[in-house]
Amino acid sequence: MKIVDVRVIVCSPGRNFVTLKIITDQGIYGVGDATLNGREKAVVSYLEDYVVDMLIGKDPQRIEDIWQYLYRGAYWRRGPIGVTALGAVDTALWDIKAKAANMPLYQLLGGRSRDKIMTYTHANGIDLGTTLDEVGKAIELGYQAVRVQSGVPGIASSYGVSKYGEKYEPANAELPTEDVWSTEKYLNYTPKLFAEVRKQYGEDIHLLHDVHHRLTPIEAARLSKELEPYHLFWLEDPVPAENQESLRLIRQHSTTPIAIGEVFNSIHDCRELIQDQLIDYIRTTIVHAGGITHLKRIADFASLYHVKTGFHGATDLSPICMAAALHFDYAIPNFGIQEHMEHSDLMESVFTRSYEFEKGFFTPGEAIGHGADIDEKEAKKYPYKRASLPVNRLEDGTLWNW
Ligand code: CS2
Numbered sequence: 388m389k390i391v392d393v394r395v396i397v398c399s400p401g402r403n404f405v406t407l408k409i410i411t412d413q414g415i416y417g418v419g420d421a422t423l424n425g426r427e428k429a430v431v432s433y434l435e436d437y438v439v440d441m442l443i444g445k446d447p448q449r450i451e452d453i454w455q456y457l458y459r460g461a462y463w464r465r466g467p468i469g470v471t472a473l474g475a476v477d478t479a480l481w482d483i484k485a486k487a488a489n490m491p492l493y494q495l496l497g498g499r500s501r502d503k504i505m506t507y508t509h510a511n512g513i514d515l516g517t518t519l520d521e522v523g524k525a526i527e528l529g530y531q532a533v534r535v536q537s538g539v540p541g542i543a544s545s546y547g548v549s550k551y552g553e554k555y556e557p558a559n560a561e562l563p564t565e566d567v568w569s570t571e572k573y574l575n576y577t578p579k580l581f582a583e584v585r586k587q588y589g590e591d592i593h594l595l596h597d598v599h600h601r602l603t604p605i606e607a608a609r610l611s612k613e614l615e616p617y618h619l620f621w622l623e624d625p626v627p628a629e630n631q632e633s634l635r636l637i638r639q640h641s642t643t644p645i646a647i648g649e650v651f652n653s654i655h656d657c658r659e660l661i662q663d664q665l666i667d668y669i670r671t672t673i674v675h676a677g678g679i680t681h682l683k684r685i686a687d688f689a690s691l692y693h694v695k696t697g698f699h700g701a702t703d704l705s706p707i708c709m710a711a712a713l714h715f716d717y718a719i720p721n722f723g724i725q726e727h728m729e730h731s732d733l734m735e736s737v738f739t740r741s742y743e744f745e746k747g748f749f750t751p752g753e754a755i756g757h758g759a760d761i762d763e764k765e766a767k768k769y770p771y772k773r774a775s776l777p778v779n780r781l782e783d784g785t786l787w788n789w
């Protein structure tokens with residue numbers, strides 16, 4: 388089998404997506420997600436200018452060899468741009484292999500280890516009342532797990548909260564908009580938020596919260612400790628985790644489970660976090676952490692240290708990434724939970740997929756491969772439109788973590 392054509396498809400059905408399509412001489416093709424929110428064109432160039440011609444003529448069945456060729460062969464290893472490109476190639480190759488074997492991808496990954504895949508959705512509101520209502524709506528839809536993000540009194544905009552009630556889409560302007568943040572106001576409010584959610588919805592619903600890299604270790608230790616009575620499923624990205632040591636201090640003060648990793652692209656970004664059991668869930672994703680081949684290494688390593696997976700699954704990860712993730716979630720032993728921010732009908736008019744949702748759980752579907760695809764003709768209707776993620780400043784103007 389040989390690779391005869393490789394296409395990079397950029398489209399914007401409500402938001403930008405980059406998709407890689409690898410076509411073989413036997414007519415089988417595979418697709419991978421190559422979307423990096425706010426830096427899409429960098430990945431497009433990396434693929435078009437440095438990867439596509441290297442793939443032509445290669446045997447697509449040699450997934451590991453191609454992974455090593457594109458990882459070691461780049462010389463400049465790691466980093467979100469190159470590894471997102473690598474992740475797209477890898478996902479497409481696994482899609483091809485499963486199609487050639489005439490089976491759903493999860494079968495190739497060892498078969499299913501569970502009957503269904505628990506997922507969490509987002510509930511956000513500009514204030515306490517609307518946030519509580521949104522949590523109720525998610526529960527009515529059957530979700531067993533809900534991520535709760537709320538506007539903070541005294542702050543004009545908070546992470547994860549859409550200003551006008553529409554679906555939350557942070558890449559909302561050509562150049563970054565500027566948010567203003569107050570850690571003090573956030574820390575004083577958040578425990579009250581979760582006390583109210585528990586009071587209104589009881590103890591059984593899994594509650595998650597994304598701090599989105601905004602605290603210092605001691606602030607995160609305070610928040611984790613004050614949230615203990617509300618037994619969160621996880622507290623996500625409490626601190627920026629380039630300094631993996633930071634998590635040690637939080638761990639000393641609290642039993643609130645911690646999830647980190649959506650911005651990571653290498654096992655080395657999270658090796659200490661995992662082996663020192665400083666986290667409970669690893670969030671690295673198929674699209675941004677080098678595809679299925681690399682995620683197998685990360686998930687297996689995590690399983691040695693009681694760390695479970697909790698893949699990132701925001702809207703800016705395409706249905707193709709979601710499909711591949713669900714096959715992976717179905718098969719691995721140390722699955723934790725899968726994030727799912729639903730894609731709009733417009734997005735679903737460009738992407739097809741076989742995964743299905745029922746009462747808080749997904750199944751990946753029985754289509755061969757990962758079961759997702761892109762309609763190139765439809766995609767052409769929605770040309771790329773540059774959109775940047777916001778930046779964030781403290782109230783005194785200091786540039787902070789968004
Ligand atoms: C967030 C993401 O879903 C999450 O956990 O951290 O929405 C993140 O803000 C976006 O993916 C950034 O593009």
Ligand code: MG
Pocket residue numbers: 597599623624649
């Ligand atoms: Mg997050």
